[in-house]
Amino acid sequence: MPKQIHRKELIAIYRQQIIQDIRLFTSQPVAKFYDSLFLNLDLSFVQEYPKTGRKGFSNHAMICAFIVMKCEGFPMITDLVDYLNNNLLIAHYCGFDISLPLPSYWTFDRFLKDFDHSILSYIMQSQVLSLAADGIIDTSFIGLDSTPVSANTSQNNPKSFLSNKFQPDNQPKADKHCKLGVHTASNQTNEKKYEFYWGYKNHVLVDCISGLPIYEMTTTAEVADSTVALDILAGTHAFLPVTECTFLADKGYDVKKIYNQVKELYDGECIIPLNKRNTKNPKLLPQGNPICEAGLAMWKDGKFSDRNRTRQKFCCPLKSSKDADCPCHHKNFYNGKKHRGCTRYITIADDLRLSIDRNSRYFKSSYFLRTECERYNSRFKNTGQERMWVRNKSSVANLNTLAHISLLAVAIAAVTGNSGQSYRKLKSLKRTA
Structure with missing residues (x-):
């Protein structure tokens, strides 16, 4: 009987040790991936704790947690909270004290809303400059x-x-x-x-x-x-x-x-x-003259400028004729005016926008x-x-910037680690880290 009790106690001790070993509940390539990611993430210029008031959670750890959220593709903060509580090793790599309770949903939500967006923009700029220095x-x-x-x-x-x-x-x-x-x-x-x-x-x-x-x-x-x-x-x-x-x-x-x-x-x-902006393409002769509805080549009738553009005016070739009649009986030909008939205007390509040859091989x-x-x-x-899933512009802007920071952090970790994997393939890097 004592031997059986002793055996049960040993099994309970072993089971407790297994439960406490956080490495057994986290994929090791994924854990190694985040370890490499955060080692190559420079947050030295970000103030970790406020100068006054309650200490709270580390700003560095909170930023790293949101990077995990974006790398995992979680749309909701609740998904991030569940993931960190089920993967304490990754929470440890983020910088949290896993012997204490992790941040709640409301803590993450408040951080997104109140954190200074200019700091996140500066983090992204430093990542871009680092990759530019490496020639990437x-x-x-x-x-x-x-x-x-x-x-x-x-x-x-x-x-x-x-x-x-x-x-x-x-x-x-x-x-x-x-x-x-x-x-x-x-x-x-x-x-x-x-x-x-x-x-x-x-x-x-x-x-x-x-x-x-x-x-x-x-x-x-x-x-x-x-x-x-x-x-x-x-x-x-x-x-x-x-x-x-x-x-x-x-x-x-x-x-x-x-x-x-x-x-x-x-x-x-x-x-x-x-962008043609609902403009119509008139039929043009090789010389550039438009063709009217009656099928006649129109004549040039001077240029004029308005709204920073120069336009060529074309008129009906029969406008000054006394005996001629419009073949298509256009309404402007019978308006009783001396210079009658239809008119067309073509903008002359005298600016950069219209001078580009968009049919060229180079373009x-x-x-x-x-x-x-x-x-x-x-x-x-x-x-x-x-x-x-957040409901204010400040949170949306911060979360967007954190998503870009996450993808840049993946690129920096891939380049620094010489893994041979493309820095664009997030899932491959997580599998082979």
């Missing part, structure tokens, strides 16, 4: 694109059949900061599909060679992409020069001011498709590099950033 990031070819970020509101639910859910004056009660935006549901030029949503936009400037982010900005959803492009370029140039860059963007950025400032301020060039091969923006946006969405 370069500003020769840079692309700008925006990603829609849906707000945490029931009005974004596709199963909601409310008729007024996308009315501009019907502000969601759950998130007072979000705005109504629209994004295209297809990249095909001959398809006009679009969707409305309440939320935000994350504008990202990407190195189109390495496929890594350089600068980011979060705005509300109603902000047009072209209105923030020059601010993003100026913000990037402040810490990483973009002189002589090739700026790539889609037709949403086809604005004359962008072409001019990229050329004048940075001595660069723009590779942007022409097409350069614009093909912009696909790196789409690839990076896909990786950004995989971190759980396609829809927000």
